[in-house]
Amino acid sequence: MGRFHRHDDGTGHDHDHDHDHGHDVGDLTSYETGTERVVVLERIFDENDRAAAANRAALDGAGVRAVNLMSSPGAGKTTLLVHALEHLRDVGLRAGVVEGDIETSIDADRLAGLGAQVSLLNTGDGFGGECHLDAPMVARALERLDLDLLDVLVVENVGNLVCPAEFDVGAHRRVMVASITEGEEKPLKYPVMFRSVELVLVNKMDLLPHLDFDLDLFRRNVASVNPDAEILEVSARTGEGLDAWHAWLRSVVAG
Amino acid sequence: MHELSLCRSIHDIVDRARDGRRVSAVNLRVGQLRQVVPETLAYCWGLVCAEGPLEGSELVVDHVPVVLSCRDCGEDTTATHTLVLTCATCGSGSVDLVSGEELLVTSLDLVKEHI
Numbered sequence: 001m002g003r004f005h006r007h008d009d010g011t012g013h014d015h016d017h018d019h020d021h022g023h024d025v026g027d028l029t030s031y032e033t034g035t036e037r038v039v040v041l042e043r044i045f046d047e048n049d050r051a052a053a054a055n056r057a058a059l060d061g062a063g064v065r066a067v068n069l070m071s072s073p074g075a076g077k078t079t080l081l082v083h084a085l086e087h088l089r090d091v092g093l094r095a096g097v098v099e100g101d102i103e104t105s106i107d108a109d110r111l112a113g114l115g116a117q118v119s120l121l122n123t124g125d126g127f128g129g130e131c132h133l134d135a136p137m138v139a140r141a142l143e144r145l146d147l148d149l150l151d152v153l154v155v156e157n158v159g160n161l162v163c164p165a166e167f168d169v170g171a172h173r174r175v176m177v178a179s180i181t182e183g184e185e186k187p188l189k190y191p192v193m194f195r196s197v198e199l200v201l202v203n204k205m206d207l208l209p210h211l212d213f214d215l216d217l218f219r220r221n222v223a224s225v226n227p228d229a230e231i232l233e234v235s236a237r238t239g240e241g242l243d244a245w246h247a248w249l250r251s252v253v254a255g
Numbered sequence: 256m257h258e259l260s261l262c263r264s265i266h267d268i269v270d271r272a273r274d275g276r277r278v279s280a281v282n283l284r285v286g287q288l289r290q291v292v293p294e295t296l297a298y299c300w301g302l303v304c305a306e307g308p309l310e311g312s313e314l315v316v317d318h319v320p321v322v323l324s325c326r327d328c329g330e331d332t333t334a335t336h337t338l339v340l341t342c343a344t345c346g347s348g349s350v351d352l353v354s355g356e357e358l359l360v361t362s363l364d365l366v367k368e369h370i
Contacts, residue, residue: 034279034366034367035279035280035364035366035367036364036365036367037282037362037365038272038362038363038365039362040268040269040272040360040361040362040363041359041360041361041362042268042272042359042360043358043359044261044264044265044268044283044358044359044360045264045358046268047264047267048264130257130259130260131257132257132260162257162290163257163260165290166257166289166290167257167260191288191340192289195340223348224340224341224348225340227349
């Protein structure tokens with residue numbers, strides 16, 4: 001598709017391809033004494049995206065569909081995942097989990113005994129500790145799973161609304177959990193995350209009577225940054241709305 | 256946050272592209288939707304370059320504004336802030352992103368070695 005765009009200097013032109021790189025061809029000569037400029041034009045995410053494509057190919061080869069599950073800390077990803085794993089087990093689907101956690105195995109321990117293969121990734125090994133999963137990390141986690149024995153893989157990302165949105169880990173689908181205790185304005189504060197997903201699970205709906213949370217405003221805020229996002233209201237605590245979310249998960253496997 | 260990861264990737268790209276030559280500056284193009292904090296990026300660049308061949312090189316960031324193309328009125332407008340991605344002309348939320356998600360190393364400034 002040709003796409004018109006304008007540069008900062010006011011010039012514009014059409015491209016006959018999607019525009020995910022720059023055209024910094026205005027000044028290829030030395031701009032100051034003693035240096036020369038060489039053009040590179042390499043996307044910084046190229047290496048990650050290549051690893052993500054390899055992960056996706058490995059999953060496809062084994063017939064596994066993968067979901068990248070993201071949220072802020074404490075939104076309820078792990079509790080939702082416990083219920084989802086129970087459901088998947090009950091309907092005879094074989095599930096695996098890549099569990100991202102900065103230091104501990106607490107979440108992985110909660111997922112034990114539910115019939116799923118769990119591969120824990122502690123991201124605190126590197127210096128500083130990563131706040132997200134990237135594709136090379138997930139590749140290492142996949143090596144510890146028997147993909148041929150799985151139908152669906154859930155990648156539970158590190159709790160964070162910024163960084164995980166930026167990294168393709170090789171999953172087929174992207175879902176986030178937003179709990180109503182976080183307020184209505186989260187989609188506006190973290191538009192990149194909300195834009196990156198196709199499904200928003202609005203969790204902790206059982207707390208609605210106790211909060212001033214404006215669900216309509218939240219829905220409008222989601223729509224303003226991502227008009228295509230599907231929204232499902234759930235409560236991991238009471239089980240409200242989980243049927244629709246589990247049906248969505250089953251449809252991922254079917255697709 | 257993820258600036259450290261980005262700097263590691265940038266370092267790998269630059270180290271390949273410089274082909275043994277000395278680098279004074281690395282020029283990046285970063286879209287405003289990329290959630291990159293310039294100060295953090297500069298700090299992390301210093302960390303990943305410490306005591307290596309790129310030590311002392313500078314990261315120069317060309318920020319690319321968020322430009323939206325409206326599916327309803329057809330106008331291209333620059334988003335005044337990144338919070339609400341709506342057409343500045345007609346207010347429609349049905350927009351395509353024209354720019355703002357770039358994240359690339361555009362060029363290197365190499366030190367000319369005098370013989």
